[in-house]
Amino acid sequence: MKIDFVKKESVVILSIDGSLDASVADQFKSVFENYAKENSNFVLDMRKVSFIDSTGLGKIVSALRTVSEKKGDLKIAGISDEVMMVFQITRAFRIFDIYDDVNEAVNSF
Amino acid sequence: MTRILVIDDDSLMIQLIKVYLKGENYEILSEETGKNAIKRIAGEPFDLILLDIMLPDATGYEVCQEITSLKKETPVIMITSLEDDISIEKAFEVGSADYIRKPISRIELVSRVKNVLDTAQAKKKLQAMYENIMKELEVAKNVQSYFIPEPLLIEKDYLISSFYQASSKVGGDLFDIKKINSSQYLIYIGDISGHGVQAALLMAAIKFVINMIVDQSSEKMTPASIMTQFNEIFCNQLKKKGTYLTICLGILDTERKQFLYYNAGHPAPFVFNNISGEVSFPKSDGGIPVGWVDDFKYLESESDVIDLSDSKTLLLYTDGIFESKNRENGYLGMEGFKRTVSLINATSAITFPHEISKTITDNGFVFEDDYTLVAVSLEECSHRVFVSGSSTSAAAAAADKCGRIFDEHEADNGTKALWKYLNTDVADLFKKKCSKCSIGYVVRIAVHEWLMNIARHGTPGEDKTQIIIETDVENLEVKVFDFSAEWDFESVKARVTSAEYDDDQFRESGRGIQMILTLTEKFEFKRIGGMNKAYFKFKDQGKREETYK
Numbered sequence: 022m023k024i025d026f027v028k029k030e031s032v033v034i035l036s037i038d039g040s041l042d043a044s045v046a047d048q049f050k051s052v053f054e055n056y057a058k059e060n061s062n063f064v065l066d067m068r069k070v071s072f073i074d075s076t077g078l079g080k081i082v083s084a085l086r087t088v089s090e091k092k093g094d095l096k097i098a099g100i101s102d103e104v105m106m107v108f109q110i111t112r113a114f115r116i117f118d119i120y121d122d123v124n125e126a127v128n129s130f
Numbered sequence: 131m132t133r134i135l136v137i138d139d140d141s142l143m144i145q146l147i148k149v150y151l152k153g154e155n156y157e158i159l160s161e162e163t164g165k166n167a168i169k170r171i172a173g174e175p176f177d178l179i180l181l182d183i184m185l186p187d188a189t190g191y192e193v194c195q196e197i198t199s200l201k202k203e204t205p206v207i208m209i210t211s212l213e214d215d216i217s218i219e220k221a222f223e224v225g226s227a228d229y230i231r232k233p234i235s236r237i238e239l240v241s242r243v244k245n246v247l248d249t250a251q252a253k254k255k256l257q258a259m260y261e262n263i264m265k266e267l268e269v270a271k272n273v274q275s276y277f278i279p280e281p282l283l284i285e286k287d288y289l290i291s292s293f294y295q296a297s298s299k300v301g302g303d304l305f306d307i308k309k310i311n312s313s314q315y316l317i318y319i320g321d322i323s324g325h326g327v328q329a330a331l332l333m334a335a336i337k338f339v340i341n342m343i344v345d346q347s348s349e350k351m352t353p354a355s356i357m358t359q360f361n362e363i364f365c366n367q368l369k370k371k372g373t374y375l376t377i378c379l380g381i382l383d384t385e386r387k388q389f390l391y392y393n394a395g396h397p398a399p400f401v402f403n404n405i406s407g408e409v410s411f412p413k414s415d416g417g418i419p420v421g422w423v424d425d426f427k428y429l430e431s432e433s434d435v436i437d438l439s440d441s442k443t444l445l446l447y448t449d450g451i452f453e454s455k456n457r458e459n460g461y462l463g464m465e466g467f468k469r470t471v472s473l474i475n476a477t478s479a480i481t482f483p484h485e486i487s488k489t490i491t492d493n494g495f496v497f498e499d500d501y502t503l504v505a506v507s508l509e510e511c512s513h514r515v516f517v518s519g520s521s522t523s524a525a526a527a528a529a530d531k532c533g534r535i536f537d538e539h540e541a542d543n544g545t546k547a548l549w550k551y552l553n554t555d556v557a558d559l560f561k562k563k564c565s566k567c568s569i570g571y572v573v574r575i576a577v578h579e580w581l582m583n584i585a586r587h588g589t590p591g592e593d594k595t596q597i598i599i600e601t602d603v604e605n606l607e608v609k610v611f612d613f614s615a616e617w618d619f620e621s622v623k624a625r626v627t628s629a630e631y632d633d634d635q636f637r638e639s640g641r642g643i644q645m646i647l648t649l650t651e652k653f654e655f656k657r658i659g660g661m662n663k664a665y666f667k668f669k670d671q672g673k674r675e676e677t678y679k
Binding site for chain 1: 526529533571572574575578579582585632635636638639641642644645648649
């Protein structure tokens with residue numbers, strides 16, 4: 022898994038490339054926490070994520086909690102059908118704003 | 131210095147005891163109430179307590195009971211002025227080591243105190259010795275575990291599943307497999323009379339000698355020839371130690387699909403059919419155990435052969451299994467064992483030994499001796515993912531392999547058809563956003579989540595485990611077996627299916643199990659003997675005919 026970082030005005034776009042599963046979940050967590058020190062508005066660009074498991078999802082949920090506590094938000098964009106299935110089963114889609122397009126997500130802030 | 135606490139509200143009595151015990155090299159301390167005494171005993175070490183039966187705040191019996199529950203190893207001598215036998219009887223009942231009657235005589239006090247202290251000292255030494263022996267046995271057990279094959283051995287042409295349980299710390303059961311050539315394997319199971327450290331050490335030596343014989347033998351070696359050589363080398367060793375070995379030793383031939391064996395006084399192997407579940411008990415000739423007669427000739431004509439074609443599985447075992455006893459002290463016995471095995475409807479060699487053990491335990495029998503159960507099968511293993519390692523690494527490796535099975539780009543020719551079928555859309559399952567999700571993906575994610583749960587719950591520390599995944603595409607079934615610890619799946623399931631769980635959007639855990647339960651038509655988890663079995667049945671999407679061709 023690779024994570025790219027781009028900042029558009031006050032919004033941080035984290036682009037994830039690869040699987041987001043138990044084997045890399047802690048890596049995602051530490052990268053996110055690092056950016057969350059100074060930022061509170063995030064978009065997760067998930068166009069290149071083909072596989073996510075409950076552990077990976079758990080880290081995204083706790084990332085949302087972190088930014089919510091700072092009155093920020095974490096939005097999700099470019100989600101594949103496979104990844105969406107995991108969001109649906111676990112009802113995680115209820116707590117996230119999910120967009121098809123990354124720009125759309127960025128502009129929503 | 132030996133510390134004695136006197137508990138008495140009579141200061142004259144305390145003085146008297148101090149005077150009487152002077153010159154005995156004791157440090158005498160005192161307390162006047164039961165409450166203060168208990169407090170002090172909890173915080174300080176004493177070698178002996180002298181306790182008066184009449185205290186201002188409690189009876190001596192009550193105080194004695196508290197002392198013995200607090201510090202079991204500290205002896206109490208009761209001092210009583212009451213003459214009746216009931217008080218003495220009661221003193222012993224509440225745990226006192228001895229009693230002294232008032233008025234106290236010096237000689238009696240000195241000798242009773244000395245006796246009780248000596249006994250306590252001896253007890254302490256015995257306890258320390260016992261603990262040392264147990265520690266040594268624990269070490270021996272750990273060493274022995276290196277000699278016992280892993281519970282699952284899987285090669286391209288065979289599968290061996292074994293379940294070994296040591297009764298005391300170290301057992302005398304013997305089981306091993308050794309490759310002879312590309313299609314032949316030596317397999318043996320044995321039992322050294324007696325158990326404990328001697329049996330365990332002999333077991334190591336026996337394995338060494340058998341390996342040596344096989345390594346040095348010519349092409350023409352047979353079970354009988356190995357037995358004769360083995361007895362020549364080892365008979366006297368066993369005789370000297372007053373022990374002997376029953377052993378069933380054979381050559382598994384994966385090309386001819388048979389097991390040619392010599393049975394030296396060991397209970398005869400069984401055969402069961404993986405498909406029909408039918409059990410048969412082939413006749414077994416053989417000869418005497420190793421260690422009885424120096425120059426005994428183990429004859430070829432006394433060997434037996436078992437056919438293992440057509441889904442037949444060989445079952446080897448040691449006598450500990452049928453020497454299990456029920457509550458009425460009745461043995462399971464050979465007939466009871468056969469009956470039990472016949473009733474088990476096991477359809478896999480992997481679980482068979484574990485099913486047997488579980489069924490016998492479920493029927494109220496307790497194993498007193500060590501026992502070993504070994505199932506040998508020549509079934510095709512290509513539909514299986516098999517990994518071994520620490521629970522975390524094994525789960526990760528299995529998830530990786532499983533992921534590749536369901537990945538189109540990784541699929542080889544053999545699995546292309548399977549993949550094509552697995553790639554069928556599960557439109558019916560997730561109509562809205564997931565119209566393109568394949569059944570393969572559904573299977574992959576469900577199995578992946580289960581593997582992550584094995585890593586999380588299954589094994590404390592870095593213990594090794596083995597994980598095996600069986601897929602049955604025709605029936606949309608997956609089975610995952612693992613040898614990790616037992617864990618409470620049902621309580622996790624109850625939690626994730628509760629209404630409160632669904633309301634908690636930021637919940638920390640349980641999503642994996644929630645996903646498995648949603649994605650499967652049926653999911654079952656069972657503990658069988660020393661292993662776990664998870665069964666997944668996926669929803670049929672009804673498109674199989676057109677795509678799986």
